[in-house]
Amino acid sequence: MKKMNLKIDEIYKKHSKYVYNIALGILRNKAEAEDITHDVFIKLFYSLDSFRGESDIKTYLYRMTVNKAIDFIRNNKLHNEKIETLGVKENMFFKNDLYALLAKLDTEHKVPLLLAEIAGFSYKEIAEILNINIGTVKSRINRAINKLKNKIKEENNGL
Amino acid sequence: MDCNYVIDNLYDFLNNEIDEDTNTKKFIENHLHSCQICKKEMEILVSIKSRLKDAMQSPSPELLRKIKKSTKTNSWLNYILQHKKALTLYATFILIVVGILLFSITFNKNQNSIDEFLYDIYNINIEENYPNDYLSILNND
Numbered sequence: 352m353k354k355m356n357l358k359i360d361e362i363y364k365k366h367s368k369y370v371y372n373i374a375l376g377i378l379r380n381k382a383e384a385e386d387i388t389h390d391v392f393i394k395l396f397y398s399l400d401s402f403r404g405e406s407d408i409k410t411y412l413y414r415m416t417v418n419k420a421i422d423f424i425r426n427n428k429l430h431n432e433k434i435e436t437l438g439v440k441e442n443m444f445f446k447n448d449l450y451a452l453l454a455k456l457d458t459e460h461k462v463p464l465l466l467a468e469i470a471g472f473s474y475k476e477i478a479e480i481l482n483i484n485i486g487t488v489k490s491r492i493n494r495a496i497n498k499l500k501n502k503i504k505e506e507n508n509g510l
Numbered sequence: 511m512d513c514n515y516v517i518d519n520l521y522d523f524l525n526n527e528i529d530e531d532t533n534t535k536k537f538i539e540n541h542l543h544s545c546q547i548c549k550k551e552m553e554i555l556v557s558i559k560s561r562l563k564d565a566m567q568s569p570s571p572e573l574l575r576k577i578k579k580s581t582k583t584n585s586w587l588n589y590i591l592q593h594k595k596a597l598t599l600y601a602t603f604i605l606i607v608v609g610i611l612l613f614s615i616t617f618n619k620n621q622n623s624i625d626e627f628l629y630d631i632y633n634i635n636i637e638e639n640y641p642n643d644y645l646s647i648l649n650n651d
């Protein structure tokens with residue numbers, strides 16, 4: 352029991368910030384992102400014995416984060432309301448326009464981008480986490496970044 | 511033409527996801543040295559990447575404590591999950607014993623023949639005068 356607590360401490364120290372920010376990137380709501388982070392680590396705690404190694408834990412952790420965040424949006428009709436009523440300052444994840452721009456991306460395209468930019472995963476790791484092939488990761492992530500880039504260009508050109 | 515090719519591969523290039531074996535990486539590097547348009551494209555991508563990282567926040571400091579509290583209050587659940595096999599075995603055993611007992615009671619009530627049944631198996635009698643019979647068995651030996 353004590354040994355396991357120590358291990359969950361280590362994993363938390365290493366991954367919680369990334370887990371939280373990926374959930375935040377998908378949900379754009381701090382309280383919801385914290386709930387997801389909480390649930391993910393509880394679930395991890397109870398299945399710690401079943402992992403063979405560090406990379407197993409990593410895959411499980413981020414796959415669960417993404418799935419739980421997406422499920423949350425799907426199952427929670429109040430979710431969108433929460434984003435709007437919280438107010439920009441309270442709710443802000445990305446500074447200025449980038450936050451609003453990210454909101455415009457499809458979750459499908461945004462998730463690989465968040466995994467790469469926030470957690471620093473390679474395309475191969477992302478493919479494993481999302482259980483899709485590497486070519487799909489490549490095309491989705493490029494679609495996401497191109498959309499962001501074009502929006503930023505539009506704005507910089509004074510519309 | 512070159513620019514389109516470079517721009518299409520620029521983000522993968524920045525992520526170090528271009529195959530080392532192909533000439534693409536070298537080609538992009540060389541092109542970026544001489545093309546201002548693509549250089550500008552790269553700067554935009556670099557700024558998006560850094561802004562995404564800058565936007566990162568920390569979860570509240572209480573979160574770890576909250577998680578640990580949840581795992582402690584749920585430690586009985588954890589115990590169950592950890593000892594699934596043993597507990598299943600115990601539960602099965604208890605069910606069998608309870609089953610036999612219930613079966614015996616019903617059997618006894620309805621047909622009053624459980625004593626004979628047990629007598630046959632264990633060679634003992636469990637009527638009210640059980641101690642006497644038990645003694646007689648011992649004596650017979």
Ligand SMILES: [Zn+2]
Pocket residue numbers: 512513514516541545546547548549
């Ligand atoms: Zn060029």
